[in-house]
Amino acid sequence: MDKSWMHEDRRSKEYEEFLRIALANAIDHRRIHCPCQRCGNTRKFTIRVIRKHLYFNGVDQTYKDWIRHGQPIESNGSKSVNQEPYLERDVVDETIDMFEGANEHFTENPDEFRKFVEEAEKPLYPWCHKHTKLSGLVKLYNLKARHGMTDNCFFDMFIEVGDLLPIGQELPSCMYEVTKKNVEKKGVPSKVLWHFPPIPRFKRMFKSFETSKSLTWYDESRIKDGRLRHPADSPSWKMVDHMWPDFASEPRNLRLAISSNGINPHSSLSSRYSCWPVILVTYNLPLELCMKRKFMILTLLISSPRQPLNDIDVYLEPLVEDLRILWDGVEGVYDVFRQQSFTLRAILLWTINDFSAYGNLSGCTMKGYYACPICDEKTCGKVGTWK
Template sequence: MDDNDFGDFGSDPYEFANVIGDGDQPVYPGCRKYTKLSALVKLYNLKAKHGMSDVCFTELLILQGDLLPEGNTIPTSMYEAKKTLCALGLSYEKMHACPNDCILYRKEYEDSTNCPTCGISRWKEGKDSILKEGVPAKVVWYFPPIPRFKRMFQSHETAKSLTWHAARKSIDGQMSHPADSPSWKLLDDKWPEFGNESRKLRLALSSDGFNPHSSLSSRYSCWLVILVTYNLPPWMCMKRKFMMLTLLISDPKQPGNDIDVYLEPLIDDLKSLWDGIRGVYDAHNGEYFTLRAALMWTINDFPAYGNLSGCVVKGYKACPICGDDTPSHRLKNGNKICYIGHRKWLPINHPYRRQRAAFNGKPEYGTPPEPLTGEEVLHMVEDGDRVCWKKKSIFFDLEYWKYLPVRHVLDVMHIEKNVCDSIIGTLLEIPGKNKDGIAARLDLLNMGVKTDLQPEYGERRTRLPPGPWNLSRAEKREVCNSFYGMKVPEGYSSNIKNLVSLQDSRLLGLKSHDCHTLMQQLLPVAIRSVLEKPARYAITRLCFFFNAICAKTVDVSNPDKLEEDVVVTLCLLEKYFPPSFFDIMVHLVVHLVREVRLCGPVYFRCMYPFERNMKVLKGYVQNHTRPEGCIAERYIAEEAVEFCTEHLSDVSTVGVPSSQKMGVSKPLSGCTVSVVDRDLLDQAHLYVLENTEEVLPYIEQHMIHIKTAYPKFRKRTKWLQDKHNSTFIQWLRLKV
């Protein structure tokens, strides 16, 4: 390990020098394999991977110290271990905030004791109504991104990966990375001095809230903001290691539209990154350069979309893309707003197109409308247009923000889940998720369509005639039995069998990824022999659409045809499903193709990796009275561990799966050590050996050897094959 590898991150150079000295200190006298630092990093890796508590980790350290010879350097407590690693970690800032989300006590308000907007005190009020001076009423934890970006370039391999997008060979007509998208190229064309530097960073921001107490209650919401770097290759950029936590907002309730107040320090750093940070050292090229970065878009669920963008996400103009042209209609009986009339976006000569010159008094389109540009949005907000806009987003303070074609992306994960819940809930008539009912039938009657499906009132009960979307009891049982009997590969999805309730023919407890696998693969199979053919055909088309847009490689020539197909699919659904089915989530499906065309593959813009990361952060909480403090401390400790693994041999990282480290090289004491996934190499080696004629006699001998050594397992073919696969290479090496 070289001192130059660490740069200037340590605040105390003497303490930092002691930590570096620990890297060369053996874990016990005479040990050549491990040093104090490498052993501690490996142990902390286990803690981070398996969510080990601090008490359990302390007992493990004590046991390790007892097992090793006298004079060992293993810490005796979690406190000592953290003290050793904290010198390598980066710091965070605790900022005081107004409890009413008015201001942050920074800059000109740093010494204020009361909020200048609402007048409330900065300090916390106790149960006896006495202010606890010095104890803030609300705290924001800020993790500055600039020093963390500098550290990324301090790693030789990470610095090399950050220029992957410029060195790779792209295939004409295919988009496999955001670097192939028009949104990426727009900044390069408009600001050539920014586009000419291959080490410029392209960022995406995600914000969401979660309950850190591992319960389903919504009484406490911890809000966080995460940055990801798109410069990295696809197998790295959305992994946990490269998800940078920047903001942690503590409060029993979410910030809502006032989140801009908490984003101020981050926006200031993004402005500095756009102007350029000089004197950043690139370990791969061995030179200093000016670091620049730009935020490409934000990734959020739909309510958070409205909070960050400032647009309205409810009511008649809930669609942020359509705006005034949102095809909305209020239902009289259900008192809901439905979004129907997508046929106006079909070509005029299409058979599903209504032959009239206007729809609701507005001109018709052949394709879905383009959203307002950033300059148009600013003009409307400044003129006081409060119909579609709640506020001016703080992101417009960034110089380039108004020129971006897509500023806030629609999250495919939540859209797919809501659409799947609506379909499953309507088909199986699940209470709370069923879009059919008496009110929905009366709405059909008021609209003058499908009048034969109106409710039939009796003396004791009201009967609803079966519609195209209804299943009989036998058909519901058949669909549930189909799901109950499905088997998928391990790790593909949840066990579908556990989600099926055969007693009342329902699917219960569907998670986001369960809905993803249902829409992508399983639902068309389950309904293949039920429903009327036109309704079944429409649902299957929708499933195929989600399957197409979630592909890892996007054909540039395909989105135009795909966009027309999804409009036709929505028209088919309008023919066979009640109007109450078409909530805003079903409508947003029509705009997903546009974002694929402008931003690239969907899996770079889904909330799946962010939700998984939030599950990890939730596991950091050991003290439930101080959840944010637990998350902050364990996050910077894991940062230190990840940094150490860049400079230590034979230590696996926490934030990148082992199967993704194929061929990665790490600098160690002036040499290069190739860290390769041994399991994959052994599998490839075994495959070659088993297909070589000269080795076939040895395979037979090895099987005889295994049966002789393990006579109890002679009749267990699978066990013998697994044992052969795991031991044959080593046995052959000794034999030959």
């Protein structure tokens, strides 16, 4: 008789009991130490994530006493034998977080990252086997944060600690070296572009059952009697169907519009600061959803002291590249409503903006001949007088 299911059931009960205790004693339910074999209590997650880690990776067998999850520490006197390693683990966690952050910072320059690691792994002073340069800095910073030291107090303490250490100690000689970054900054940038890639958000839309179903509403549920009720009844939509029938054959392909204009943030009427949001609108959805805030995707945010004017083309380059990728097709997009993967494509139907922004975005004349986008060459450029 196969008794493996009995072991699995017992292990499952042990995991759930552990999770119950961990949750009951957690200070922050969103950041609990994960004791799986992979994390080893060095990373923090929610209970839901930890449960998956335990079932897939198993528990760290060296973690006998659950001191990180509320189990009291057995002590023989005033100080526990296991208490010091527990306190040291907090420093390890801080060091790991700093290490991971540095790794992301130096992704494009691995040589600089290797030098950073070598510098951090140096002993705090010659023949020191307990602390490295990095762990020593982390300990001192923890002390500063724990007791709310001012910068001046911390700097004075830093100098005194350096004098107490043996010759050859690796602590920085001044506060500047402690806080300096490799990235040189000069002043405040006058022009800033925030880019929010739309492709991941389009993928998430198809992972929602109701939204995925609504994205083909225009093809499956729309009234088709020749009347103009939806953008799908417009000449632009029909022109796309005629020119690119392979694109039109997949109803999940997206038809988009771009809307942009300058605004004064924070209800300010001052003209000394300009902010231009660039928003994508999805027209596959029913009319009552097209203009809902939930489905209006902010893709770019251009902020600078002055309006971008015709230079807006430079700012739009990341979005243009996203649209090119969407036109070529993004493979492996999962449709949760139909439970299948497909290649997602998208096309830009039109732009929405006022007349002045129309000239910047489309490069059209805004005054004189050809000023009216409807009349075109029939536009009258004569100056008249009102009577």
